[in-house]
Amino acid sequence: MSAVPGGHDHYFVPEPSPYPILLAGAIFLLGLGAAFLVNSITLGWAPLAGGGGLVAYVLYRWFGRVIGETRAGAYGLQEDRAFRWGMMWFITSEVVFFASLFGVLFYERNIAIPWLASFSDAHSPLSTYAPWPTFHAAWPSGGPAGKPFATVSPWGIPALNTLILLSSGVTITWAHAGLRAGNRGRLGWGLALTILLGATFLVLQAREFAHAYGELGLTLSSGVYGATFFILTGFHGLHVTVGAIMLSAVLARAIKGDFTPQDHFGFEAASWYWHFVDVVWLMLFVFVYWL
């Protein structure tokens, strides 16, 4: 009988590994490059590109190592639970990140804009001193000094994108069901479809961004509307990209023969992340595009 449920006598403690420090170094280079570049010091391209490349490489090797350890049977039930909890808390931290961005949207829209306009309200004792006498509260708003812009209609591409992401949620669930039932075909096709839908989403978003910048006059500088619009949709797009990469890695593993109907946390982790990205999009659709 082993001391630890799951058939292992000892919890798996990995051998010393260079990947953590290499990843830290890579992120340092990335950060350094970014700090230089935002200040127009073109020297920054070197560490940015170098750091970015190194990040990708190290992640590839590190996750590769973990996959190798999985295949070698190093992980039992307790390790599996550690990974599950870890992923869950990681996604929680991402939820906090997006919640903060939504919090900012809420504040700008419901507190800042009305407050700025309140000074010019005729009934206000401050109206004689109003810094922005002609500003009235409305949403969307570019603020008192904002240039006019048009907004992205929710019922065009965004609605389509909502359908796309929701469908991708269905396809990944379908893939999962296939995996649990031992149907490798469903697993593969489900994953592939999900990735395709995700990629389509990204292409459509990119086109919408270009449309916003080009025709609508909606840019990062379009006051708080533009700022919150792009930071929310932009980071969401970034997370969809990361999710799609994760799913692609899972697909590659599935093709290689990894995952059993009982033991497939790698798939589940990517799937949870994908559902999270989907839910964030729903919130975006409702609070950024629609209302």
Next chain:
Amino acid sequence: MSATEHTADSPPRGITRWLYATNHKDIGKMYLLFGIAMFLVGGLLAELIRAELLTPTMRVLSPEAYDQVITVHGLVMVFGALMPITAGLANYLIPIMVGAPDMALPRLNNWGFWLLPPAAILLVMPWGLKLIGIGSGTIDAGWTMYAPLSIQSGPGADFAFIAVLLLGLSSTMASINIIVTIINQRAPGMTMMKVPVFVWSWLITALLLIAVFPALMAGVIMLVGDRHFGTHFFSAAGGGDPVLWEHIFWFFGHPEVYILLLPTAGIMPHILATFARKPIYGYKAQVYSFCLIGVLSVVVWAHHMFTSGMPTAANIYFMLSTMAISVPVAVLFFCWFGTLWRGAMSFETPMLFALGYIVLFGIGGLTGLVLSDAAADQQYHNTYFLVAHFHYALFGGPIMGVIAGIYYYLPKVTGRMYSETIGRWHFWLCFIGFNVTFMPQFLLGVAGMPRRIPDYALQFSHLNMISSISAFVLGASQLLMVYNIVRCIRGEGERASDQVWTGARGLEFTLPSPPPFHTFQTPPVVN
């Protein structure tokens, strides 16, 4: 609790032992050494500040340099010193305390540590760049980085914001690891209500970190946006609000002070119980208090913003909610007294620092109550009264607490006893030095001296001089601890037994001093 289990494995040799570490004790030691080194750096910056304030216009620093020094002092002490030291204690102790062979995710652990040196480099690199003619130095808007001042800051500020992102990544990853270890790696029989108090304190701390650090990360991204990408998050012309940054920052910043406090509030009962030779009093009460403090800490942030012009209802709400935190904190004090009462106390260095903690953090906490009054805060806010309050709260509490923890565990970690005489000198010089440095600052604040000024009006001269001279003593006294640490690491001093202290209890004191490289690979049996 049963005996230990250790293997014949010896640690790897050479520098890669540390660079590629997956061992929680090694990583804990790295966090501790890094944090202590940063504490000295932050202390040096503090001495520069006090040197400038020795006389009304000392002019040892220009106003530009002064603003940068005070900013970096704050950032280094909070993010570079205290958080890594408490994380180091967590890493070293939590697996042992729960009877686990290591943290749940050992490689993630190392990544969390190695993000710290790059963050520190990014923070101070702008000073190096300035020396070679690039830029105007590092961030100078205070550790609170209020917009629009931080948006006006020179290029060095962007380095600081990116450093904050790296620090956030590190803390978030470390917190995930700690939570998972506590949930998942406990030895059989160790229920949550049997877990040592320190472990509970870090569970709440880690949950708080995950709940608030991503908000700060989002915030600094927005600052960079306003600085370089034309966004208007914090600019009224675009419909934004500078006060929004204050909300974001303090939504993180207030829980942050409890993140700094709770780990030491978790160590205190261990130390007090050991040296009073009594069991810990009120275990459950302390656990509930930690939980309540955790929950309350996220809904009181705007007591840092009473003069920012929030609506009256907000001022009233935040005052009332802030006062509520006094209740669970009082419970903690009560339990510490209960642990000492009718004990048989001896006063080794850890105990001295722990008792000092009770007194000094008590002053910090009580003056916090004073500050919570939204009306009276108009006189205290951004004066030296506030500076004194938060130094009593942060030095008198967490710093004294980690020093106590360091002395308490130094023999266990290194296998050698430190010099008790030097330890006592450290304590008295530190305790007296601290009080003579910061007590006059309450007076200065009440007399009308604002904070963050390099030069001041003449009526503030005498107290500033007293404070500065004492600060030099306070700073110098920390070197005594450094001496003791180095002495122990080098293997000098009496050998420490397994139990180290006669009253000590806990799984860590069933292991040899120092513990073997791998411990509890087979979990101990807990009854």
Next chain:
Amino acid sequence: MSRGRLLSKGGAALALLGPACAFARAFYDFQTPVTPIGRDVLFIHDLFLVIIAALFLGGTGTLLYSVYAHRYRLNRKPASFTGPVGAKQWIWAGIPFAALLFLDYVILGIPALHSILALADMSGSALTIKVTGRQWNWQYEYPTYGIRFTSTLSTPQDQIANRAPKDEHFLLEVDRPLVLPTHEKVRIILASADVIHAFWVPSFGIKQDAVPGYLRQTWVEIDKPGTYRGQCAELCGVGHAFMPIVVVAKSPQDFNRWVGREHADEAAQQAASSATYTRDELVAAGKKVFDTNCAACHQPNGLGIPGAFPPIAGGHAFAAAAPMISALESRGFYKNGDIVVGPVADHIRIVLQGIPGTPMPSFASQLSPADIAAVVTYERNEFGNHTGDAVEPAQVAAMKAGH
């Protein structure tokens, strides 16, 4: 080892006596309040401090007693209780909780609430003034009287640089103080031209942030005439320590007389705007303006601060952030890494309008056309710039009107 114990005990008492005494005495009161809010706040301060002093002494006393009576040397067996059980838990928890909550919300909370509500009540103000914080001085406006002026630190640079002995109100004196009537409720509207500042006068018991783009309000009713000094209380850059607030409170009759005098001065200044002056007169006047308003950033020797504030002298190297460089370049003031003396009209425009996105503020509302003409003339003839130009006030007034 009894000596060690005695030393420890004595040392503890001494070390604690010091702070305890200081603690009690330390919270000597604020500067004498001269407003109702100030008095309320002082009362709250005293009340809170008495209470926390009592709590502190009670706690520390208990601790000291325990340290003495429960020490190892006494060879008594330590107790082993870990907490109350059963119903006793509720008593041990409930009574302190109730006491603390009563203390917090009734004893401390009720007076606090009363003050907060009083502070928020702007009704019944006889006079409204607008205070604008800027980097690094205050601008005061009396809309009902049409008076507006800037209040800048008047402590000479020599005193700050340790070249001259400091006078009594070092760093707390200004060229033109804020003048307010006593016995009238004055509403103060706060604005900012650039970053967050905070208006604080300890004797009034008020401190309120000045947030750029927004307005904030507070009020005072000063009981007696006198001079009251305060400082900016929110870090606002390198000049944060150098933007004091001086309020001269006068009886209502004296206040009205002051208003009359201000109007007369204003008329005289208008006249000065159409006068003509020689270049030497302009340079002499300009030096005074420069030393008060410009030297803090551009330095008395006109060499600026590398990376932050450009030199005034032409032909000096200067590297800085892109927005500033391109602004200077576009006006012909920067070439090949050097500051050059550009066209007169552009020079005037920079002083009038500032350079948005950089710390250079607009001086249009702070300095009269005569002052601006003087300082521009000074800059163009000093610091190694020998342009020989002389700018007349009328030129500046015309440019100001044209915008």
